[in-house]
Amino acid sequence: MLRLEDLTVRFGGLTALNSVSFAMSDGEILGLVGPNGAGKTTLFNTISGLVRPRTGRILFEEREINRMPLHARARLGLGRTFQIPQPMHHLTLRENLTVAQVFGAGKSDPARIDEILDVMELTEHADRDAATELALQELKRLEVAKALATNPRILLLDEVLAGLESQAKRRFVDKLRELHQRYALAIVIVEHDIETISTLCSRAVVLNFGTLIADGTPAEVFRDPAVVESYTGAADA
Structure with a gap:
């Protein structure tokens, strides 16, 4: 592979x-x-x-x-995370995933984003500011969620x-x-x-x-x- x-x-x-x-x-x-x-x-x-x-x-x-x-x-x-979480500032979790998805998959798929938010246990935070309102565990899950949004x-x-x-x-x-x-x-x-x-x-x-x-x-x-x-x-x- x-x-x-x-x-x-x-x-x-x-x-x-x-x-x-x-x-x-x-x-x-x-x-x-x-x-x-x-x-x-x-x-x-x-x-x-x-x-x-x-x-x-x-x-x-x-x-x-x-x-x-x-x-x-x-x-x-090929999807990846970074050692230090890098959420996109002034964007919500859902918007972070959408940007990652368009970059990596070439198009937006809201249903796929909802699925990833659910799988990564982030749905309740979906509309929060990703850069300022998440604990470390949630930031780590967001890093993985962004990578998953690219359909790796x-x-x-x-x-x-x-x-x-x-x-x-x-x-x-x-x-x-x-x-x-x-x-x-x-x-x-x-x-x-x-x-x-x-x-x-x-x-x-x-x-x-x-x-x-x-x-x-x-x-x-x-x-x-x-x-x-x-x-x-x-x-x-």
Whole structure:
């Protein structure tokens, strides 16, 4: 479904991604993990079109999308959230979803927006100011709702659980499982919590200093000495 081939991204003298290659299947839930500064958000930005790679290819359904603008990638089925929620100021939740829908799907579908508001438990807030009247949990749900409004086939979730307390995080993970089943989505989630990755994802890819250092089941990668060393500074004996 999605394949990355030798992606390299440089910012001046800094190599943010170094020949990263992996593929994911239709309907897969993939965890993208690694220490701070490993290149996870840069990878999302490259897939979604905010950053252009120096070398390498991004293929979606065997179609190279390296030179496609953001809206064209969204209309192919690539939806994403941002680590820091970015509601559109002075717009209601419903209007936020409408703007996202027109950008990503090319047209407005009020019935679909009502459905997403309901699924994300945001209906009662639909006409409130998205930028000023929502709690953190609601802002996180709005980020996902905006991505869903683009009719994605792959959902790229950048630390969507960050800042949530344990019970709220568990409820959000349950919601992601529901979305995965309801909309037949593939999901890539950036998350630091090992328990979340282990329970939600069938597979994990680990980056460190822009290089892919492990790819396998969560149990396999979190036992990998290179992964242990990347988090602790010292490999297990």
